[in-house]
Amino acid sequence: MTDLAEARRLDDADPLAHFRSRFTWPDGVIYLDGNSLGALPVATPxxxxxxxxxxxxxxxxxxxxxxxxxxxxxxxxxxxxxxxxxxxxxxxxxxxxxxxxxxxxxxxxxxxxxxxxxxxxxxxxxxxxxxxxxxxxxxxxxxxxxxxxxxxxxxxxxxxxxxxxxxxxxxxxxxxxxxxxxxxxxxxxxxxxxxxxxxxxxxxxxxxxxxxxxxxxxxxxxxxxxxxxxxxxxxxxxxxxxxxxxxxxxxxxxxxxxxxxxxxxxxxxxxxxxxxxxxxxxxxxxxxxxxxxxGTAALAEKSRRMSEFFRAVVTEKLPDLELVSPTDPAVRGSQLSFRHEHAYPICQALIARGIIGDFREPDILRFGFAPSYLSFEDVFKAATALAELIERGEWQRPEFSERSKVT
CATH class of the missing domain: 3.40.640.10 (Type I PLP-dependent aspartate aminotransferase-like (Major domain))
Structure with a gap:
């Protein structure tokens, strides 16, 4: 199953779920860019x-x-x-x-x-x-x-x-x-x-x-x-x-x-x-x-499970989106990368929805799965939003094509 109910069931069974409260979160943000910059621990300030x-x-x-x-x-x-x-x-x-x-x-x-x-x-x-x-x-x-x-x-x-x-x-x-x-x-x-x-x-x-x-x-x-x-x-x-x-x-x-x-x-x-x-x-x-x-073993286990759940949702909703990462979670890191000719504006359109992944030249959408603070519900909502905005052509709005200094 790849629906919201299944995501919440997985969260309820997640032994690491309580660590999410150890991090600071801006309202309305789903963060899939921890492979580029990790979130702020509550204790750090x-x-x-x-x-x-x-x-x-x-x-x-x-x-x-x-x-x-x-x-x-x-x-x-x-x-x-x-x-x-x-x-x-x-x-x-x-x-x-x-x-x-x-x-x-x-x-x-x-x-x-x-x-x-x-x-x-x-x-x-x-x-x-x-x-x-x-x-x-x-x-x-x-x-x-x-x-x-x-x-x-x-x-x-x-x-x-x-x-x-x-x-x-x-x-x-x-x-x-x-x-x-x-x-x-x-x-x-x-x-x-x-x-x-x-x-x-x-x-x-x-x-x-x-x-x-x-x-x-x-x-x-x-x-x-x-x-x-x-x-x-x-x-x-x-x-x-x-x-x-x-x-x-x-x-x-x-x-x-x-x-x-x-x-x-x-x-x-x-x-x-x-x-x-x-x-x-x-x-x-x-x-x-x-x-x-x-512990590394627990982090790695949750990472694999989250990335596989995200991959399953995307595959169901966007079967033609090309996966660049290996399909076997045993031979990939804690991320999934997809190729799309309009990857940059799609990434910007996601950010406008409060879903932060990232873009890598020339055509890669990259999503990282930080196991210490991400939830399965985050993962489901991000994959669903990705499918929606691609299907609706939401990324075609002109403001999403403007390149920022850091991408």
Whole structure:
């Protein structure tokens, strides 16, 4: 069944339904864009205000010690670790995904003398490819791309690093992490996984897959807020060999010794560079705590059930709408993407109805399913509205064709 009564029955049986009250909601909005920016946890404003008014306003510089600001990158990283199948001392929360990609691509290349090729896939998230190209411009890397189904054949003894996004940002297709990691290791290559569209929504087991490196963002399913700090993972076996290219003072073994010469900190701590972003880390910690409380298995299970329910409703009401994402929920992330030649105005028409999904060039309608706060009723109403406005041609109103700066 794919009617409203069934959606409400599923909500009544949902063990995660009560977590919805832990998030702030504007009236009249159904939010299917948590795969781009997560919702605001109710506790976040109070936590950030405490940091501002008490820890900063009263504690001033003493709060680096008294409020333990100095260890926030390690503390938040250790809380992210179980969400990605890592040990607490293998993850650090710092900087952005782009910066962490640069650090780890450069580090991997330094660990692979005689190899310069970084293999990825065309259509990967742009920053992943741009960071390879930036290192290529410095003469440190050679970019090579192969279609998803041809990656194993493209692995050769010149490949230093395989860099892939676990869940593709546009299609939602999920790579088989264990198989591709092994294939890379079989030819002597290292592997770096971008988990930006995975963490907090699908199950990830980096250590179980013998992964080398990973990065991920804090503002999607972890609900850390716009521009939230990212995180980086380095398998413990690589800690001693890791050479951090951005040798900032916080990555020093003794930053407050103020030595003229750089000595890397032990372990994953050497991935730090500049002073930690305390306000951003405080907000991120709230979202991470909620995800950790729920647990990855429960998040992933609800994600699969919601996306399948949405797919069933859309298939029934819009049988000709082309699904770009895999039909099997076991091989896709927490999203569904559809192709339509008028995807942009359709997306804008949905937003005008209070249903927020997003658009990706050139013709993709993308809907994300954040399991910590979405309901099955939300999903049903969004799919029904999508069908209605397409059937009625509602998207043809001229105001829906005007492009905004951010789409």
């Amino acid at each position: 109070g936590r950030v205000e405490k940091v501002i008014r008490e820890e900063w306003g009263i504690g001033l510089i003493r709060s680096w010690n008294d409020a333990d600001w100095i260890s926030m990158p390690q503390r938040v990283g250790s809380k992210i670790a179980p969400l990605i199948g890592a040990e607490p001392d293998e993850v650090i929360a710092a900087d952005s995904v782009s910066v962490n990609l640069f650090k780890l691509i450069a580090a991997a290349l330094a660990m692979q003398p005689g190899r310069t090729v970084v293999l990825s896939e065309p259509g990967n998230f742009p920053t992943d490819l741009y960071m390879i190209q930036g290192l290529e411009g410095q003469g440190l890397a050679d970019q090579k791309t192969a279609a998803a189904d041809d990656l194993e054949a493209a692995l050769g003894d010149d490949v230093a690093l395989l860099l892939l996004t676990h869940v593709h940002y546009k299609s939602g297709r999920m790579h088989e992490m264990a198989r591709l990691t092994k294939a890379a290791h079989d030819v002597g290559a290292l592997v770096l996984w971008d988990l930006s569209h995975s963490v907090g929504a699908v199950e990830v087991d980096l250590n179980g897959c013998d992964a080398d490196f990973a990065v991920g963002c804090g503002y999607k399913y972890l609900n850390g807020g716009p521009g939230a700090p990212a995180f980086a993972y380095v398998a413990k076996r690589h800690h001693d060999a890791l050479q951090q290219p951005l040798s900032g003072w916080m990555g020093h073994a003794a930053p407050f010794a103020f030595s003229d010469d750089y000595t890397p900190a032990p372990g994953v701590d050497r991935l730090l560079a500049g002073t930690p972003h305390i306000l951003g880390l405080a907000a991120l910690e709230v979202g991470v705590d909620i995800a950790a409380e729920i």
